Amino acid sequence: MYNFPNVIRASGVFANEMYHQKLSQKIKKVAQQLGFELVGITQADPPKMIDRYQKWLDKGYAGKMDYLKRHLNLKRDPKTILSEVKSVISVGMNYHTIEPDSARKIDPLRGQISRYAWGDDYHDIIRTKLKKLVKIIEKISRKETRNRVFVDSGPVLEREYAKNAGLGWLAKNTNLINWEKGSWYFLAEILIDIPLQPDQIEPRGSCGTCTLCIEACPTDAIVEPNILDSRLCISYLTIELKESIPREIRSNMGNLIFGCDICQEVCPWNSKATPSSEKGFQPRKGNLLPKLTSLMNMTQEEFNRRFKGSPVKRSKRRGFLRNVAVALGNSKDKSAVTVLRKALNDSEPLVRGHAAWGLGQIGGDDAIQALRVRLKIEENPEVIDELKIAIDST
Numbered sequence: 506m507y508n509f510p511n512v513i514r515a516s517g518v519f520a521n522e523m524y525h526q527k528l529s530q531k532i533k534k535v536a537q538q539l540g541f542e543l544v545g546i547t548q549a550d551p552p553k554m555i556d557r558y559q560k561w562l563d564k565g566y567a568g569k570m571d572y573l574k575r576h577l578n579l580k581r582d583p584k585t586i587l588s589e590v591k592s593v594i595s596v597g598m599n600y601h602t603i604e605p606d607s608a609r610k611i612d613p614l615r616g617q618i619s620r621y622a623w624g625d626d627y628h629d630i631i632r633t634k635l636k637k638l639v640k641i642i643e644k645i646s647r648k649e650t651r652n653r654v655f656v657d658s659g660p661v662l663e664r665e666y667a668k669n670a671g672l673g674w675l676a677k678n679t680n681l682i683n684w685e686k687g688s689w690y691f692l693a694e695i696l697i698d699i700p701l702q703p704d705q706i707e708p709r710g711s712c713g714t715c716t717l718c719i720e721a722c723p724t725d726a727i728v729e730p731n732i733l734d735s736r737l738c739i740s741y742l743t744i745e746l747k748e749s750i751p752r753e754i755r756s757n758m759g760n761l762i763f764g765c766d767i768c769q770e771v772c773p774w775n776s777k778a779t780p781s782s783e784k785g786f787q788p789r790k791g792n793l794l795p796k797l798t799s800l801m802n803m804t805q806e807e808f809n810r811r812f813k814g815s816p817v818k819r820s821k822r823r824g825f826l827r828n829v830a831v832a833l834g835n836s837k838d839k840s841a842v843t844v845l846r847k848a849l850n851d852s853e854p855l856v857r858g859h860a861a862w863g864l865g866q867i868g869g870d871d872a873i874q875a876l877r878v879r880l881k882i883e884e885n886p887e888v889i890d891e892l893k894i895a896i897d898s899t
C-alpha cells in the first residue's frame with residue numbers, strides 16, 4: 506500500500522531541489538553577464554581554516570591590521586553576520602589589463618603601482634554589480650532575500666569559500682589561482698538566505714613543486730607555502746602600514762610605491778591571463794610607471810584630485826609620499842636630491858623622515874648639506890633620528 510502523503514512530500518522535495526538547481530544555474534549565468542568571469546556557489550558552513558587563521562594572527566603576521574583581529578569571531582561562522590544565511594555566492598572579477606613597458610618598469614626614477622590600483626576603486630565597481638545581482642535574484646525568485654554583500658574586506662574567510670565554490674586553489678603565494686585564468690582576480694561574495702545548489706567541481710591545478718613566488722619575493726615575506734608575514738610584505742608596508750617603514754626593509758622595496766605584484770607576476774599560471782574588459786579597471790592616465798620626482802612634489806590638493814576614486818587614496822598623501830621617498834632613495838640618482846630636500850620641510854613628519862632616509866641613500870655634498878640644515882631646526886624626535894642616521898650613512 507502506498508504511503509500517499511509521503512509520495513507527495515517526496516515529489517515536493519524533488520521539485521524544490523529542481524527549482525533551486527535551476528535558480529543556481531540562472532544566478533551563475535547572470536553573474537557572468539555582469540562581468541564576473543569566475544562564479545560558484547557553496548554552503549554557508551563555518552570555515553575549516555579558522556584555526557589556521559587564528560594561529561596566523563597569534564604569530565603577529567597581521568602586523569597592525571587590528572581590524573583582522575576584531576573580525577575573528579565573526580569569521581568563525583557566517584551565521585554571526587547573517588543568521589538566516591544558507592549559501593555563499595563567490596565571484597571573481599578580472600583586473601588584468603595591459604602589460605607595462607618592461608624597460609620603463611625597471612627605470613628607478615619611475616614608480617610601480619600595483620596593477621589592482623591602476624584604475625578606479627574596485628570596491629565601488631564590484632559592490633554595485635553585486636547589488637544588481639541580488640536584485641535580479643530577487644526578481645527571478647519572486648521574493649525578497651536576506652543578504653550581505655562583501656568585497657574583499659568583509660568579516661568572512663573569502664578565499665576558503667571561493668575555493669569551496671570551485672573558483673580555484675589556495676596557492677603558495679596565498680592567492681587563489683584558477684587553473685584556466687590565473688590569479689588576477691578580485692574576489693567578492695554574497696551571503697544569502699536561499700538554499701542554492703552548491704558547486705561540486707573536481708579540484709584542478711596546483712602549485713606542485715614550484716616555489717617561484719617564494720624565491721622571487723624581495724623581502725622573504727612568504728615564510729612558508731601559503732603563509733605570509735604581512736609585516737614583511739611590500740603590499741602591507743606601502744598601503745596598510747600608517748607609520749614608518751622599518752629601515753632594514755626599505756632598500757628591498759626598489760621602485761614599488763603602492764603594493765607589489767611580484768609573486769603574481771612570476772607565477773606560471775598567470776601566463777594564461779586574459780585581458781579584463783572592465784572599463785573602470787583600465788589604467789588611469791599617469792598611474793602606469795609615474796615619474797617619482799613629480800609625485801614627490803604633490804600637495805594635498807593635488808593628491809586628492811589625482812587619486813579621487815582610486816585605491817591609492819587608502820595610503821593617504823603622507824603614506825604615499827613616504828613610499829615615494831623610499832623609492833627615490835633606492836634610485837640612488839642625484840637628480841632626486843632637489844625634491845627630497847624640499848620634502849625635508851614637509852608638514853608631515855612621516856614624509857620628512859623618509860625623505861631624510863632617501864637623501865642618505867643618495868649621498869653626496871648636496872644631500873649631506875640639506876640633512877644638516879634640517880637637523881638644526883627639526884623638532885620631531887623620530888625625524889631627528891632619521892636625519893642623524895642618514896648623515897652617518899653617507
Ligand code: SF4
Nearest residue numbers: 722738739765767768
Ligand atoms: Fe613578497 Fe611582494 Fe608577494 Fe608581498 S606582494 S609576498 S612583498 S612578492
Ligand code: SF4
Nearest residue numbers: 676677712715718772
Ligand atoms: Fe604556486 Fe609557483 Fe604560482 Fe607560487 S609561483 S603560486 S608556487 S604556481
